Amino acid sequence: MTVANEQLLILAGLLFAIGAAGFFVRRNLIVVLMSIELILNAANLTFIAGSRMHSTAAAPNLDGPVFAVFVILVAAVEAAVGLALVIALYRRKQSVSLDSLTSLGD
DSSP states (O other): OOOOHHHHHHHHHHHHHHHHHHHHHOOBHHHHHHHHHHHHHHHHHHHHHHHHHTOOSSSOOOHHHHHHHHHHHHHHHHHHHHHHHHHHHHHHHSOOBGGGOOOSOO
């Protein structure tokens, strides 16, 4: 059973909308980082769906999966750096709320 490309694009749109809403509405740094991960996963689904649309059985198009692997690598680095920032913020402010950040030097 295969999933239609239109369904992949609808799912990608929903993931992107949920991620964007979480990014703009939430004030917790961990939730903001998870929202960015949702946005990146929506981009991965879009790359895969686009690759499936432009491939044939004789000539498969691997551009989408290659881009998706690069996005996964960037997301892993973003998660590592983001969690290091969360730990540093918690050690300094005893909170992971973005409202507690007023300046970089404080």
